[in-house]
Amino acid sequence: GEEVAQTPKHLVRGEGQKAKLYCAPIKGHSYVFWYQQVLKNEFKFLISFQNENVFDETGMPKERFSAKCLPNSPCSLEIQATKLEDSAVYFCASSQFYGSQPQHFGDGTRLSIL
């Protein structure tokens, strides 16, 4: 599609439950990025993919967080055993190529952990 599509818009989970977020990048874009926005205005990079391969995962918490981009499927970000501090808006972005290319963002998934 012409836009980055993220689902669901809002996800509510009890502490300890699993959460799974989805992202369909813009068609033809090879790179996918996940960011976490906490405290309203702070974006934190989590992980990036080049097609289905992990490109950079330096921002991913080592425990509980995992992500995939499989062929012909939306990319996903999964959080096991959620904690209150995981409450945030999770944004997905895609870019066409590597290098001086803008990343285009979806509208995010608001994850609320109760």
Place this chain on the structure above:
Amino acid sequence: DQQVKQNSPSLSVQEGRISILNCDYTNSMFDYFLWYKKYPAEGPTFLISISSIKDKNEDGRFTVFLNKSAKHLSLHIVPSQPGDSAVYFCAASDQTGANNLFFGTGTRLTVIP
């Protein structure tokens, strides 16, 4: 540590006047800079970018200036319109590295009709 900083949390400007939003960075490896506009409950929308080989890039009412020696960039919007009211984020990346974006904390622009 915050590698990209926007020190003004908010800015109010009269319609028709110039809006100037500022951004500073600390990492000398950054070589690609972007400005995004964000409305509530939406994702950041790309506005304009500049590579470190340039010092100015213009697109319609939007101009971005880059001062590499000062590690400073600014976004000029002229003339400002009420529809420009939003939160503006500055972002930077190292194109020789992982390519992920480092964001500032945003400046809320209010354009007064």
